[in-house]
Amino acid sequence: MSRKYFGTDGVRGRVGESPITPDFAMRLGYSAGQVLVAQHGLPAGERPAVLIGKDTRISGYMLEAALEAGFSAAGVDVCLVGPMPTPAVAYLTRALRLQAGIVISASHNPYYDNGIKFFSAQGAKLPDVVEQAIEAGVEAPMGCVASDRLGKARRIEDARGRYIEFCKSTFPNDLDLRGLKIVVDCAHGAAYHIAPHVFHELGAEVISIGSQPDGLNINAAVGATAPKALREAVLAQRADLGIALDGDGDRLVMVDQVGNIYDGDQLLYAIVRSRLLQGPVAGVVGTLMTNLALEDALRQDGIPFARAAVGDRYVLEMLVARGWLYGGENSGHILCLDRHTTGDGIVAALQVLAGLRQQGGSLEALLGGLRLYPQKLINVPMPKGFPWRDSPAIAKAQQAVEAELQETGRVLLRASGTEPLLRVMVEGRDEALITRLAESLAAAVATAVGA
16 A cells, blocks of 8 residues: 555655645644554553644644644643654654653744654554554544543653753763763754753763744754755854754764864764774665665674665664664654664764764764765755655666766666655765766756656
8 A cells, every 4th residue: 555645754744735735744743643543552541642842933833733733632641742853753753651752843844744654552653554544544534532532632741851961861971071072963843842952961061053033943954954054053153063063953963173163974873983982883774875884894893784765664674673772864854773772963962972072083084084985965856755765767867877987886766655756866085076966966866757
């Protein structure tokens, strides 16, 4: 059964357009509530309960209220936490022994987009089969339980403090961050009132940027998707390090004291290398977008590597299936399953900082000479559902690029799971060559899509 509404990271779209409308959100909450009631055989008289968090988008108020109404109509209690990073919702759902967690966020997208994603009682993304069951219920007429069975809503007042303490607990007890000056960029997003406190309470001097959300400025020229702002702040403040999160706090990019920017592949490798000092690492999972240089470096370290489909949920599924602990995406989603059940930008940053504290030296030194191969990624607008795999023109253009690259690189075409785009990526050792080939292939794709 194909999914109509759920993409790689929940339901997402432009606010006011299907499916990100208040009536859909209410039906989604009602359907999800029915699925949860059926899944969890609670004792008679006890209602299932879910937690709802959101990022700082102005549309979060509307969608939160609609979801709450839907869950209540299905007989499910709702715990509200307000603006809270996505990984915080995963943690709190598990810590409070709730049946599910819901995040209202479009992650790194602009404010006029929003989305709804779910976590299981274990703090992991819902399996595809459960999302399919929820989708099926959305299409059915909405009902309502009897008045005496309606769900109630309450606010969790200490959620922020609980999560701050959890993040700090993932950093070694015998270490601190005293003497470090760190710039923290919260992308005007959900971590604005959390991330600076975590690093400050561990001893660092913290300068915050991107920490004044107004409902419209989330991810706007700040955060993990726009690290130039962090780089400029690190250099201007003469800081030791910079940490950038995205709008919902599950991505991480870092900057060192001389302005070098480090992406998810590099930071994942830094964490894995520091873990090697504690013992063997069974394996690492990346995605189809992971840089070849990381795969080569792990091979030289004797660490198995596997690629999952793009999306941190698929990285997690492969990690669990193989019994491994570490994985991530070059976009900055990094999973350390010995610390958390999902990707967490704050927790990942703390693991990098722990490695720096334990080994000394710079972030560049922690990477052990890893140099990423050039990648050129071009996003080509494409109508949703366009059959690009069946296009002879696209296939021919891709084959021509692969023939010119031979064994010196690779080509990847994939439809975005969150935006109406076809992502065209060419990777290799010769930057000028891959740039030319990527632009040529993207132009051919654009022509084929527009034909």
